[in-house]
Amino acid sequence: MLTSAVTGLLTGLALIVAIGAQNAFVLRQGLARRHVGPVVAVCALSDLLLIVAGVSGIGAVVDNAGWVIDLVRWAGVAFLAWYGVSSLLRARHPMALEAARGDTATLAATVVKALALTWLNPHVYLDTVLLLGSIANTDDKPWWFAAGACTASIVWFTGLGFGARLAHRRLSTPRAWQVLDVLIGITMLAIALSLALGG
Template sequence: MFQVALTGLLTGLALIVAVGAQNAFLLRQAIRGEHVLPIVLACLLSDVVAITAGVAGLGVVLERWPAVLPVAQVLGGVYLLGFGLHAAMRAWRPTGLDAGEGSSLTAGRAVLLTLALTWLNPHFYLDAVLMLGTVANSFGTDRWWFLAGTLVASVLWFFGLGYGARLLRGLFARPSAWRVLDSGIAVLMGVLGVGLLAH
């Protein structure tokens, strides 16, 4: 069970830490020190809803149609390999993250923007619902341990990014930091993708 939860933790971190609109917005706002807690909670709640729905929903589907799992695992494996390749390409040509300047947002507008950047992103559904749901259900009845691991990953990442951003400002201004991060993501996604295809 611990190994399954650890796999969920590492998989969740690998998918969540990819530099996207949501993380970039949180990082920028955190560096500015504006509405960090509401933004972090909006990100976290979105993950809880989407990942739980993916694990529970796919679990019901697989109980009724078990033949769906091999198909989902192949599609998930291919997606993970593609995700890893994309991370490898980002590692090959990394860019620093410009915190930028801008007018201050109210807490409400910051949360709405966070939700829009999250729920209007098709990759969010692929990652949180389909991908994590597929990987979780490959563990059968232990899928809930995998879910627990992914939710711990969300808590660690969003609170860590939100409240650690000021300390990381100099680090993530350098492209080399993103190269290390994306290289690690590429390796992990490749291993998981091959594992799903070979399962």
């Protein structure tokens, strides 16, 4: 039981820690101290739903409906390209990137962005639903494995979003925000290109 939960925790962390569009967004919101709780909640709850879906066997359904992955993939390419270009354009005006004033998006717009970065990413379905679901179902106690993976998501997003405050002092200058936005923009465009090329 405990072994399955720990295996799920470590597997979940291995899949989620890589810097991607969703993590970059959570980090930026954490540094800006804007709508951090709702963003963390959206990302963590979305992951929980996807993990439960994978362990329940939804992965097999998704695996046999390739057109769904293709549809999500191209929607993800469009969204990530738009978000990447927006980040690069935002970096052109570093005075507007101070942590206290850097993000004027409403709560609703921020939540929609978090949902899009989560649900329009085909890698979420491939990694969380198919891969994690498959691994969980080879374990003797798949639901304990799932509990461990769910714990990994909650710990990771909470730590990333609220832990970013610890780096706030060092990253509160306009220049630091400019560099961060350039890095986020390049990351988003690289992921969009990878998706477009079928990676």
